[in-house]
Amino acid sequence: MPPIPPRSLRRRSFLTAAVPWLVLAMALLPQAAQAHVEGGQASGLAAGLLHPLSGPDHMVAMVAVGLWGAVLGPPAIWVLPVAFPLVMAFGGLLGLLGVPVPAVEVGIAVSGVVMGLMVLLEQRPPLWLAATIVAVFAVFHGHAHGTELPAGGNALLYSLGFVVATGLLHLLGILLGELRRWPGGRRLVQAAGAGVALTGLMFLVRAVA
Secondary structure (H helix, E strand, C coil): CCCCCCHHHHHHHHHHHHHHHHHHHHHHHHHHHHHHHHHCCCHHHHHHHHHHHCCHHHHHHHHHHHHHHHHHCCCHHHHHHHHHHHHHHHHHHHHHHCCCCCCHHHHHHHHHHHHHHHHHCCCCCCHHHHHHHHHHHHHHHHHHHHHCCCCCCCHHHHHHHHHHHHHHHHHHHHHHHHHHHCCCHHHHHHHHHHHHHHHHHHHHHHHHC
16 A cells, blocks of 8 residues: 655645646636627626736735735635625625725725735734735725626626636635745745735826826
């Protein structure tokens, strides 16, 4: 009977296999959704799936939620990626109803700066504070999604679409964050945090210009 590899080795093997497949799924998702849009089927769902993937400001912040959760470890590694989509759905409802939220673009950009810095500096606040930070920023992201419902699109399917896409981005962040367990992985995760923060800063300058 062959020896069972150590748990850490099995986890690394899983991550090595999972990350490329998830990246491939994220790359193919917009094309699949676009095909539905062109075919006139489930346009709301397709548009919702595409929306978080169409803007780097959304993408990096959502990946950063998973990264930060991985840095914090259990239970935050699951609490943050669950809290964000739930509150984001509420923000999306506000956007769909036309309820104004001030400085949405600034809030989205600041979310990238703050969460990127949290990953870069490996900040570990109490769970309630981390969840609150994530939830506040989720309102801005959700509102932006909600206000851009395509004309004639199904609001429920559209909301489902952007929640699913957001969850996949969180999962990608978690998997990337788990690279911290590898030799040199901690620096890679910190570099990813720096990249998120710089991207957020770029959009912040653009938003206030």
